[in-house]
Amino acid sequence: MTTRRSDATRAAILAAARERFAADGFERATIRAIAADARIDPSMVMRYYGNKEGLFAAAAEFDLRLPDLTGAEPAAVGEMLVRHFLERWEGDDTLLALLRAAVTQEGPAERMRAIFAGQLGPLAARLSPEADQAPLRAGLVASQMLGFALCRYVLRLPPMAALEREEAVAWLGPTVQRYLTRPDSL
Amino acid sequence: MTTRRSDATRAAILAAARERFAADGFERATIRAIAADARIDPSMVMRYYGNKEGLFAAAAEFDLRLPDLTGAEPAAVGEMLVRHFLERWEGDDTLLALLRAAVTQEGPAERMRAIFAGQLGPLAARLSPEADQAPLRAGLVASQMLGFALCRYVLRLPPMAALEREEAVAWLGPTVQRYLTRPDSL
DNA sequence: GTCGTTTGCCAACAACTGTTGACTACACCG
DNA sequence: CGGTGTAGTCAACAGTTGTTGGCAAACGAC
Numbered sequence: 001m002t003t004r005r006s007d008a009t010r011a012a013i014l015a016a017a018r019e020r021f022a023a024d025g026f027e028r029a030t031i032r033a034i035a036a037d038a039r040i041d042p043s044m045v046m047r048y049y050g051n052k053e054g055l056f057a058a059a060a061e062f063d064l065r066l067p068d069l070t071g072a073e074p075a076a077v078g079e080m081l082v083r084h085f086l087e088r089w090e091g092d093d094t095l096l097a098l099l100r101a102a103v104t105q106e107g108p109a110e111r112m113r114a115i116f117a118g119q120l121g122p123l124a125a126r127l128s129p130e131a132d133q134a135p136l137r138a139g140l141v142a143s144q145m146l147g148f149a150l151c152r153y154v155l156r157l158p159p160m161a162a163l164e165r166e167e168a169v170a171w172l173g174p175t176v177q178r179y180l181t182r183p184d185s186l
Numbered sequence: 187m188t189t190r191r192s193d194a195t196r197a198a199i200l201a202a203a204r205e206r207f208a209a210d211g212f213e214r215a216t217i218r219a220i221a222a223d224a225r226i227d228p229s230m231v232m233r234y235y236g237n238k239e240g241l242f243a244a245a246a247e248f249d250l251r252l253p254d255l256t257g258a259e260p261a262a263v264g265e266m267l268v269r270h271f272l273e274r275w276e277g278d279d280t281l282l283a284l285l286r287a288a289v290t291q292e293g294p295a296e297r298m299r300a301i302f303a304g305q306l307g308p309l310a311a312r313l314s315p316e317a318d319q320a321p322l323r324a325g326l327v328a329s330q331m332l333g334f335a336l337c338r339y340v341l342r343l344p345p346m347a348a349l350e351r352e353e354a355v356a357w358l359g360p361t362v363q364r365y366l367t368r369p370d371s372l
Numbered sequence: 373g374t375c376g377t378t379t380g381c382c383a384a385c386a387a388c389t390g391t392t393g394a395c396t397a398c399a400c401c402g
Numbered sequence: 403c404g405g406t407g408t409a410g411t412c413a414a415c416a417g418t419t420g421t422t423g424g425c426a427a428a429c430g431a432c
Contacts, residue, residue: 005429006379025290027213031420041381046421102341103289104211109341116343139337139345140357146341147333151325155288155295155332157302159325171326175361191399192409217390227411232391 010048012038017059021097026056026105053107060101060108062094064119070126077127078177082169085145089153096153099146116142127180140179148172196234198224203245207283212242212291239293246287246294248280250305256312263313264363268355271331275339282339285332302328313366326365334358 016037020029031052035042049055067084069077089095098115101108120141125134148168151160163171202223206215217238221228235241253270255263275281284301287294306327311320334354337346349357 004378009379025213027211028290030418032418042420043382043422044380047379052420100289103286103336104214112341113343135345136349139343142343143333143337143346144330144361145333146336147329147331150289150332150336151329155298157299157325157328159321160329163322171365174364175330178360179357190408195409216388218388226409228390229392229412230410233409238390 006048009038009040009044013040013045013048013055014059017055018094018097021056021059021101022093024100025103026052026101026108031055056097056101056105056108057111060094060098060111062092062098062111062115064088064115066119066123069123074127074181075177077180078175079169079173081123081141081176081180082145082172083165085149086165086168089149095149099149099154116146124180129181129183133184137179141176144172144175144179192234195224195226195230199226199231199234199241200245203241204280204283207242207245207287208279210286211289212238212287212294217241242283242287242294243297246280246284246297248278248284248297248301250274250301252305252309255309260313260367261363263366264361265355265359267309267327267362267366268331268358269351271335272351272354275335281335285335285340302332310366315367315369319370323365327362330358330361330365 013034016034017029020034020037023029031042031045034055035045045055049058065084065088067080069080072080098108098112102112103109116138117135120138121134124138124141125131128134128137148160151157152163152168153161199220202220203215206220206223209215210219217231218228220241221231231241235244251270251274253266255266258266284294284298288298289295302324303321306324307320310324310327311317314320314323334346337343338349338354339347
């Protein structure tokens with residue numbers, strides 16, 4: 001039960017699926033195209049992943065891998081987070097696949113909610129001046145990071161696509177910082 | 187040539203198309219479903235709008251209707267802009283249709299770029315400390331506003347969907363303000 | 373070697389898609 | 403009233419989609 005003979009095929013399917021879902025979105029990425037990329041028969045996709053939704057669920061498994069920021073300079077957290085998001089976004093097209101699908105599919109949208117609430121929430125809870133504001137602050141950070149990713153990687157707004165990574169950090173860092181740590185009263 | 191007998195039908199098609207495109211996205215909104223909503227035959231859609239892309243192009247005509255801010259308190263522009271965006275999002279689902287389609291279709295994406303560069307750009311040009319930074323600043327504003335709309339209306343992240351309008355203005359206003367007017371050096 | 377299981381391919385299905393063309397009914401102009 | 407163009411209906415097309423079941427080859431245990 002350690003490694004099946006078909007593991008290579010399964011992995012090839014997942015890799016092709018991620019690429020296609022990221023590039024084309026859920027509906028336009030067809031099982032036939034994914035199977036062709038993986039050089040196997042479309043029916044294998046069904047056998048291993050049940051149906052298209054199951055394939056997407058397997059291909060779009062994702063973890064933000066937020067760094068441990070205990071001990072980090074509290075005032076630098078915003079910039080560190082933005083930098084981490086950009087790296088995460090550019091090194092892996094799973095998030096892109098998830099975003100493209102979440103816009104029209106309820107399943108992926110729910111997963112998106114779970115990722116940002118479940119992984120960003122705890123971090124916000126440690127930084128927020130008031131504990132009960134953590135979900136709100138995590139949501140605000142998500143809105144800026146997802147909006148930037150949307151403009152940069154999906155819509156390809158020229159000025160956003162052209163930004164150097166550290167320029168983006170310099171512009172977005174203070175925003176994220178403020179969303180996480182701004183006192184409630186202000 | 188003033189009013190054709192078919193103008194009511196044309197309008198019904200456009201209204202149904204906007205709703206369907208906004209709710210389901212470009213691919214999942216079928217011509218048959220739109221025609222059924224408008225209580226006409228699918229072939230009429232083709233006759234009046236040529237094909238599905240033509241229908242979308244007609245249904246997703248959009249103008250941000252940015253207010254004239256000359257004379258407004260410069261420090262209040264951020265909040266005014268956020269308030270205007272929220273009203274525009276909620277009073278009309280064209281932008282929602284455009285966003286859902288732009289994520290997977292090049293045509294709508296291009297229109298989105300044109301809207302935000304062409305309409306937000308001039309406003310940024312009047313407020314930006316340095317003229318050549320206007321596109322960048324307009325893009326940053328777009329990233330925050332589109333990100334918020336994405337989280338609130340599309341993904342329905344609970345803390346974003348639950349915000350009162352003026353709460354959203356209080357949180358996002360300063361961000362937009364900073365993107366428009368922050369000195370370059372900082 | 374033999375048998376059961378796994379892996380893969382092939383062909384086909386039913387449903388749905390955008391799109392087309394022919395045909396009917398209505399309205400308006402003379 | 404007759405004739406012309408517009409509005410609308412109907413049925414069908416060709417292509418694509420997710421999905422299924424059957425069959426052949428390769429493998430591993432005995």
